[in-house]
Amino acid sequence: MSFMSFMSFAMLAAPLAVMELYFYAQQNNTTGTRLTTIFCLWGSTMITAVGSFAAATVMGLSRLGAI
Numbered sequence: 001m002s003f004m005s006f007m008s009f010a011m012l013a014a015p016l017a018v019m020e021l022y023f024y025a026q027q028n029n030t031t032g033t034r035l036t037t038i039f040c041l042w043g044s045t046m047i048t049a050v051g052s053f054a055a056a057t058v059m060g061l062s063r064l065g066a067i
Helices: 003-027 031-064
Strands: none
């Protein structure tokens, strides 16, 4: 299995897994499930924010200084 095949699968499976966890937490109103869901959503948000910042820094903002 190549890396690109893994990434293609991960781009589909990771958001679906987080969504499934969210729906599971709505049905089962236990503290452990809710905390797990909160930390997974928070972690996913932080990973997205760091990746967006890194992409903007490398691709976009470095070109603005040359103008």
